[in-house]
Amino acid sequence: MLKHLSRIVSAVLLAGAVTVAPALAADLQQIISAGKVRIGVPVDVAPFGSNDASNQPVGLDVDMANAIAKALGVTLELQQITGANRVPYLATDKLDIVIAAMGATPERALQISFTSPYAALSSGVFGPDSIAVTKPEELTDQTVAVARGTTQDLLLTKLAPNANIQRYDDDATAAAAFTSGQAQLLATADIVAKDMMDKNPALQLKPKFIMEFSPCYIGVQQGAPELLHWLNTYVHLGMRDGSLSALSEKWIGTKLPALPTI
Amino acid sequence: MNYNFRFNALLPYTGEILRGVGLTLQLTLLTAVIGLAIGLFVALASSSERAALRVPARIYVEAIRNTPLLVQLFLVFFGLPSLGIRLDASVAAMVGLSINVGAYAGEILRAGFQSVRSSQVEAGRSLGLTAGQTFRHVVLFPAIKAIYPALASQFVLLLLATSVVSSIGAADLFHQAAFIDSRTYRSFESYALITLAYLILTLAFRALLSAIYWLVFVRRSRP
Numbered sequence: 001m002l003k004h005l006s007r008i009v010s011a012v013l014l015a016g017a018v019t020v021a022p023a024l025a026a027d028l029q030q031i032i033s034a035g036k037v038r039i040g041v042p043v044d045v046a047p048f049g050s051n052d053a054s055n056q057p058v059g060l061d062v063d064m065a066n067a068i069a070k071a072l073g074v075t076l077e078l079q080q081i082t083g084a085n086r087v088p089y090l091a092t093d094k095l096d097i098v099i100a101a102m103g104a105t106p107e108r109a110l111q112i113s114f115t116s117p118y119a120a121l122s123s124g125v126f127g128p129d130s131i132a133v134t135k136p137e138e139l140t141d142q143t144v145a146v147a148r149g150t151t152q153d154l155l156l157t158k159l160a161p162n163a164n165i166q167r168y169d170d171d172a173t174a175a176a177a178f179t180s181g182q183a184q185l186l187a188t189a190d191i192v193a194k195d196m197m198d199k200n201p202a203l204q205l206k207p208k209f210i211m212e213f214s215p216c217y218i219g220v221q222q223g224a225p226e227l228l229h230w231l232n233t234y235v236h237l238g239m240r241d242g243s244l245s246a247l248s249e250k251w252i253g254t255k256l257p258a259l260p261t262i
Numbered sequence: 263m264n265y266n267f268r269f270n271a272l273l274p275y276t277g278e279i280l281r282g283v284g285l286t287l288q289l290t291l292l293t294a295v296i297g298l299a300i301g302l303f304v305a306l307a308s309s310s311e312r313a314a315l316r317v318p319a320r321i322y323v324e325a326i327r328n329t330p331l332l333v334q335l336f337l338v339f340f341g342l343p344s345l346g347i348r349l350d351a352s353v354a355a356m357v358g359l360s361i362n363v364g365a366y367a368g369e370i371l372r373a374g375f376q377s378v379r380s381s382q383v384e385a386g387r388s389l390g391l392t393a394g395q396t397f398r399h400v401v402l403f404p405a406i407k408a409i410y411p412a413l414a415s416q417f418v419l420l421l422l423a424t425s426v427v428s429s430i431g432a433a434d435l436f437h438q439a440a441f442i443d444s445r446t447y448r449s450f451e452s453y454a455l456i457t458l459a460y461l462i463l464t465l466a467f468r469a470l471l472s473a474i475y476w477l478v479f480v481r482r483s484r485p
Contacts, residue, residue, distance in 0.1 A: 149445075180343045
C-alpha cells in the first residue's frame with residue numbers, strides 16, 4: 001500500500017516537474033543580440049510600481065527596469081504584472097526579468113532565480129527633526145503611536161521596553177494620533193510614512209531608527225546564469241556607489257542599509 | 263464545539279488587567295461626579311425663564327444626545343489639538359465622557375425639577391424659607407429622590423460606555439483585553455475575563471449607588 005502510494009506521489013511530482021520545467025531561457029548574449037529585454041514591474045504596488053495620472057508606469061521598480069535596460073544597451077519592453085503572476089511570467093518565458101518588490105522564499109527559488117536584494121521595505125519609528133532619537137533604547141518619555149498587534153507594535157515593544165507606546169485600533173487611528181499631535185512619533189512601515197508626507201507636506205516623518213528590513217529581490221528565469229551574474233554585479237555596484245540607496249530614498253523615503261547578498 | 267480554555271495564558275498579564283480595572287473605575291466615578299455637576303447647571307439653565315441661559319443649554323443637550331459618543335471622543339482627542347488643546351488619552355476620555363454624561367444627567371434632572379409643582383415652591387416661600395432654602399429642600403432634594411433610579415441607570419450605562427475610550431488609546435479594561443489578545447491570541451479567554459470583570463464592577467457599582475440612596479434619602483427621611 002505504502003509502496004503503491006509512494007509510486008503515485010513520485011509520478012505526480014515528476015509530472016509537476018515536467019510542466020513547470022522552464023522553457024529555454026534567453027541568457028545575457030541572446031538578450032544583447034536581440035536588442036531588447038523583457039522586464040515585468042508591478043502594476044499595483046506603489047511606490048514600487050503603479051500608474052501615474054497620465055496612466056504611465058512609475059515607481060522604484062520602473063526606474064530600476066529603465067536603468068538596467070540602459071546599462072545592457074538594449075531597448076526595454078516593459079510589462080506590468082500583478083503579485084500573483086510574477087513567478088509564472090518568468091517560468092513560462094514571457095519575461096526575462098521580474099523587478100516587482102518580490103521577497104525570496106525557498107518555494108519560489110525552486111522555480112526562478114533571485115539576485116541579491118536591490119531594495120528593502122522597512123518598519124521603523126518616524127518623526128520630526130526636533131526629536132533626537134536614533135536608537136530604540138533612547139525612547140523614554142516620547143510618545144509613539146502604533147497600531148495594536150502589528151509587526152511594528154511587537155518589534156517596538158521588544159526593542160524599546162521603556163518607550164511610552166500608545167496603541168490604537170488600526171493604522172489610520174495611529175496615524176491620526178501622530179498628525180493631530182497626540183503622539184510625537186509614529187511606528188509604521190516606511191512606505192506609509194512616505195505616503196503620509198506626500199499627501200500632507202506639513203508633516204515631518206523622518207526615519208528615527210529602523211526596526212526591521214524586508215529585502216526585495218530581482219527574479220530571473222532559471223537557466224540564464226550569465227544574466228543572473230550580470231544582474232548581481234549590477235546590484236553590487238549600485239550598492240557600492242550609493243545609486244540604489246538614492247533610488248530608495250527617492251521612492252520610499254529611507255536610505256538603503258547594507259543588505260546581505262545571495 | 264470543543265474549545266480548550268487556557269486562562270493560564272493570561273496570568274502574566276494580571277498587572278495589565280488590574281491597571282485596566284483601575285482606569286475604568288476612575289473614569290466612571292470621576293465622570294459621574296463631574297457629569298452630575300454639569301447636569302445640574304444644564305437642568306437649571308434649561309428650566310430658566312431667560313433665553314440667554316435656556317437656548318445654549320438646549321443646544322448643548324440636543325447636540326450631545328443626538329451624536330455618537332465615539333465621535334465626541336474623537337473630536338476631543340484628535341480635534342482639539344488643532345486649537346492648541348492637547349489632552350492625554352485618559353484626560354480626553356474623562357472630558358469627553360463628562361460632557362456626554364452631563365447632557366443626559368441634565369435631561370433627567372430637568373424632568374425631576376418639573377415634577378415639583380410650582381404650588382409647592384410657593385408654599386415653601388410662604389412658610390418663610392429663602393429662595394435658596396426653598397430650592398434646596400423643596401425642589402432639589404425631592405427632585406433627585408424622584409429621578410434617582412433613572413440617574414443610577416445612567417451611571418451604570420456610563421460604566422459600560424467607558425469601554426469605548428480604548429479607541430483613543432486610553433488604557434481602560436477593554437484596551438487591556440485587546441492588548442492581551444494581540445499578544446496571546448487567546449481572544450475568547452481575554453474577552454470572557456473582562457466580561458466577568460465588567461459584570462462584577464457593574465454589580466458593585468449598583469450596590470454603591472443603592473447604598474448612597476439609602477444613606478441620603480431613606481435614613482434621613484426617617485422620623
